[in-house]
Amino acid sequence: MTQVESQVQYSTSYVVSTEDYMIQEDDWDRDHLLDPAWEKQQRKTFTAWCNSHLRKAGTQIENIDEDFRNGLKLMLLLEVISGERLPKPDKGKMRFHKIANVNKALDYICSKGVKLVSIGAEEIVDGNCKMTLGMIWTIILRFAIQDISVEETSAKEGLLLWCQRKTAPYRNVNVQNFHISWKDGLALCALIHRHRPDLIDYSKLRKDDPVGNLNTAFEVAEKYLDIPKMLDAEDIVNTPKPDEKAIMTYVSCFYHAFAGAEQAETAANRICKVLAVNQENEKLMEEYEKLASELLEWIRRTIPWLENRVAEQTMRAMQQKLEDFRDYRRVHKPPRVQEKCQLEINFNTLQTKLRLSNRPAFMPSEGKMVSDIANAWKGLEQVEKGYEEWLLTEIRRLERLDHLAEKFKQKCSLHESWTNGKESLLSQKDYESCSLMEIRALMRKHEAFESDLAAHQDRVEQIAAIAQELNELDYHDASTVNARCQGICDQWDSLGTLTQKRRDSLERVEKLWETIDQLYLEFAKRAAPFNNWMDGAMEDLQDMFIVHSIEEIQSLITAHEQFKATLPEADKERMATMGIQNEIVKIAQTYGIKLSGINPYTNLSPQDIVNKWEAVKHLVPHRDQMLQEEVARQQANERLRRQFAAQANIIGPWIQTKMEEIGHISVEISSSLEDQMNQLKQYEQNIINYKSNIDKLEGDHQLIQEALIFDNKHTNYTMEHIRVGWEQLLTTIARTINEVENQILTRDAKGISQEQLNEFRASFNHFDRKRNGMMDPDDFRACLISMGYDLGEVEFARIMTLVDPNNTGVVTFQAFIDFMTRETGETDTAEQVMASFKILASDKTYITVDELRRELPPEQAEYCISRMTKYIGSDSVNGALDYMSFSSALYGESDL
Secondary structure, X not given: OOOOHHHHOOOOOOOOHHHHHHHOOHHHOOOOOOOHHHHHHHHHHHHHHHHHHHHHHOOOOOOOOOOOOOOHHHHHHHHXXXXXXXXXXXXXXXXXXXXHHHHXXXXXXXXXXXXXXXXXXXXXXXXXXXXXXXXXXXXXXHXXXXXXXXXOOOHHHHHHXXXXXXXXXXOOOOOOOOOHHHOOOHHHHHHHHHHOOOOOOHHHOOOOOHHHHHHHHHHHHHHHOOOOOOOOHHHHHHOOOOOHHHHHHHHHHHHHHOHHHHHHHHHHHHHHHHHHHHHHHHHHHHHHHHHHHHHHHHHHHHHHHXXXXXXXXXXXXXXXXXXXXXXHHHHHHHHHHXXXXXXXXXXXXHHHHHHHOOOOOOOOOOOOOHHHHHHHHHHHHHHHHHHHHHHHHHHHHHHHHHHHHHHHHHHHHHHHHHHOOHHHHHOOOHHHXXXXXXXXXXXHHHHHHHHHHHHOHHHHHHHHHHHHHXXXXXXXXXXXXHHHHHHHHHXXXXXXXXXXXXXXXXXXXXXOOOOOOHHXXXXXXXXXXXXXXXXHHXXXXXXXOOOOOHHHHHHHHHHHHHHHHOHHHHHHHHHHHHHHHHHHHHHHHHHOOOOOOOOOOOOOOHHHHHHHHHHHHHHHHHHHHHHHHHHHHHHHHHHHHHHHHHHHHHHHHHHHHHHHHHHHHHHOOOOOHHHHHHHHHHHHHHHHHOHHHHHHHHHHHHHHHHOXXXXXXXXXXXXXXXXXXXXXXXXXXXXHHHHHHHHHHHXXXXXXXXXXXXXXXXXXXXXXXXXXXXXXXXXXXXXXXXXXXXXXHHHHHHHHHHHOOOOOOOEEHHHHHHHHHOOXXXXXXXXXXXXXXXXXXXXXXXXXXXXXXXXXXXXXXXHHHHHOEEOOOOOOOOOEEEHHHHHHHHXXXXXX
């Protein structure tokens, strides 16, 4: 069949487009005059077009408005272009014979679904040029243009879109219409060069030579493409706006002449589509690998930092470590949580796209599976939790150490102040030259000292106990503490030895002396323990304390109140002791004894008792103030506990409720996937808006830690619980949205209805016993049997490899949907891609580099060239590439 003969092979089925198009052609009205320049172009173009078909019947026309008047050549033209027989024409030459023949032709045209506007047989018989041209244009529309459609556009738009695509790569060509876009001839030359580059050297054409360009196109088309010359170059160039119908008629001949190339274009489009999918999938795989590597590297770097449990020696340094950890939780970790969630979403989306495009599943590099990242993340969180617990424990330990160290120093200073000079005093031999009274005084004085020494035994034991606790808690300056404690203990032993030695000496000479001043002795005996009591009271009133609750400080207050209750009794003892001194003065005044003012039995003077008693009375209100300040601090801590607990007890259940509601949405079947998506998006926005409550709770938690509060009886929720729950909620909503998106993607790609999806969801929910969005193999088997599947062991094992390729032991809803829809919908296959390459290769078993670059866009062409292997068949030529193995590799197939 010749190129022109191929133009008459049109479909005889006509539905809407011709009638719709003809409604726009009302310019054939009887009273409307055709532009003379357009009429000239149409007469020439339509005449040439008719003759290109009439010559097959051995005839032609000379004058279009005269040669169709009898209707005979008009009927012949219709028979040639349609391949059908029309009713037998009338042979008479009378006017009514001619009208009858023209009516037969017009009736045939109408039978093809064409609406003739203002065209009657009488006008044709009378030689009305305007009506004749209108009728021929109607025939051209119906039999040459109507079936041209690109991407489901109308005939005219389809032809225009075809021209735009074919000429898009050419310089100085911009096809926007069927009139002035063709005046310079470059568009026609571009059409020829695109399909037959051997006929025209486009690089030598000039935009400023429109006549030359048009004549070149006309001559080449007539000589090599069997398209008759239908236009005059000068008429087109000299007309402001060439006739659209003439141009369309002529251009449609090129469309039909090159119709054979459309098959190759369709094949190229299919290949481009497949390659684009492959390129996009490869990009997603590379992005997944990069993101997974970065996340794993961050985890690898972070874990050693969290595993470093080398304690600092000062509270300030440890608190800085805690602040660094808070920065990590608030600033550094949240973006990684989002990256982990996005990584899982990208992985699921990529797998869905691979399944829908009939590609093999994506297997990340070793160690970069989603499960590997999840395990690494779990290890990070375990180390993280242990690190925080260690930090808080160390801070408590250092706090206790600082308190004990300060208490140790205070007690040591008091003890060292008391022992100062005692060894020298005990080493004196003053008794060798004393009188009896003096020696007895020395004896009583020594007894008072022994009483005082015994009273200080408890303080030495306290010092030793504190030193031992500091050692047990690994105090950083334990060596200094131990040295000082050892010095005090050694000195204490020395004092004990010297005290016993002096007592032995005094007892040896005591018998030499008989006079004793009973009153001095009694004063000394009562003053010493009372003075010791005051020393102890002053020590207790100045004793530092550390508490962590209102109950503990209340206990101290109670003890202090009990102490204050003993003050009246102590005051009586003071008055009794001072009464002895008053009795001495009274006796001395009564008997004229001159007192030296020194009690030979004690170094304590009445003024010492008075001074210390005043000091005790002054320290009592000071102690009251310190205790009340601590009460205020503990009350503030309690408010912080209650404030944190009030929010945590709301946020914790809220997170759990949202988790349950999201789970309910993901399994409900009462609404469409779009409704579920909208509802989930709303939940996601609500969750994002709720973030401020988490941040506020974090602020309260920081205040609690800064206040060194380590327990909270008002709530079971810790900040760690809230953090983990919040991260799980963010991950759950993101995963659920991604699952619904994948279901929509699956539904649209597979062409399944919402009702089918609802049926699938109802079946899945019925057999999802644990209501966790997964079925175990036994439940999955029961579900398939309930849906009519006749399953044997071998068949069920095969199905399980499809729905559970990683052998996890469960079937997700997405895997269930993929299985139920895997046999439906259109997907490209390796065989289809291979057939498309075969068309581009002109049925050869190989394809060349030049053919790929000519038929495919540059990016897709180079993609194929870089991945195709060299063809090694016996019919191979230089540069031949193996498109068969390449097509198989696209779908993960080793052999077709």
